[in-house]
Amino acid sequence: MKTKNENKSVYQAVIDIIKREGIVGLYSGLNSSLLGVAVTNGNPIWVVQTSQAVHTMNTPSDECSSPAPKKPGMLDTAAQILRTGGFAGLWRGIGPALVLVINPVLQYTVFEQLKNTLVRRRRARAVPGGTVLTDLDFFILGALSKLVATGITYPYIVVKSRLQGGHAGAQRYRSTLHGLQTIVKEEGIDGLYKGVGSKLTQSVLTAAILFAGQRRIFEITKRAISPVVTK
Numbered sequence: 001m002k003t004k005n006e007n008k009s010v011y012q013a014v015i016d017i018i019k020r021e022g023i024v025g026l027y028s029g030l031n032s033s034l035l036g037v038a039v040t041n042g043n044p045i046w047v048v049q050t051s052q053a054v055h056t057m058n059t060p061s062d063e064c065s066s067p068a069p070k071k072p073g074m075l076d077t078a079a080q081i082l083r084t085g086g087f088a089g090l091w092r093g094i095g096p097a098l099v100l101v102i103n104p105v106l107q108y109t110v111f112e113q114l115k116n117t118l119v120r121r122r123r124a125r126a127v128p129g130g131t132v133l134t135d136l137d138f139f140i141l142g143a144l145s146k147l148v149a150t151g152i153t154y155p156y157i158v159v160k161s162r163l164q165g166g167h168a169g170a171q172r173y174r175s176t177l178h179g180l181q182t183i184v185k186e187e188g189i190d191g192l193y194k195g196v197g198s199k200l201t202q203s204v205l206t207a208a209i210l211f212a213g214q215r216r217i218f219e220i221t222k223r224a225i226s227p228v229v230t231k
Contacts, residue, residue: 095176096160103153107207111145135212142211146204154199155180155192 118137133141159179162169169186173179183191 096156096163096179099156099176100153100160103149106152107145107149110148111141111211114141114144133215135216138215139208139212143204143208145211146207147200150196150200150203154196155183157199158183158192158194 115133115137118133118141156176159173159176162179163173169182173182180192187194
């Protein structure tokens with residue numbers, strides 16, 4: 001048995017919301033979403049965590065020393081940040097972090113454009129079954145879309161990491177844009193992409209597996225519920 005809204009398109013759903021609640025209805029839940037973005041990208045926990053990681057990497061290792069120097073805990077690190085930067089220090093890096101919200105937007109936009117282009121080309125060639133995308137197609141498209149998104153936004157990741165990690169030079173950054181300009185001036189364009197290799201390896205592979213996995217789960221779920229829906 002089919003439900004009333006089963007075949008409703010996105011356009012129809014949008015029109016129904018506007019009729020019932022007006023334009024404001026389209027932004028229902030926006031406050032909580034923005035809060036989630038702020039918590040995810042600018043929460044003090046991330047600043048403390050990054051500071052801890054930087055402290056660990058900058059601590060010289062001496063195998064002969066005994067006992068080993070004690071690593072600062074979260075509370076110790078937070079207290080140190082408050083002493084040196086005040087309460088605002090716990091929120092350093094929130095500017096570029098919020099800019100990085102555009103990363104998934106770019107990723108999904110590029111993915112949809114690449115997918116539509118691929119489908120059109122296969123239709124033009126009149127290849128049997130050519131409009132059906134395979135798991136490998138989704139894997140490659142997911143990887144390419146993440147590659148583009150991360151390549152565009154990576155400089156902001158560098159600025160964010162330096163601010164959150166308490167990088168000495170980052171104390172001079174008056175804004176995110178000024179930070180980017182300072183890095184280019186002092187380190188060249190290469191400075192904006194330090195560590196990009198490992199980041200791309202991790203994020204691109206993750207995105208490729210995610211898109212391929214989502215597609216496979218969708219197909220399995222659709223086949224599983226198809227007999228129930230058609231009854």
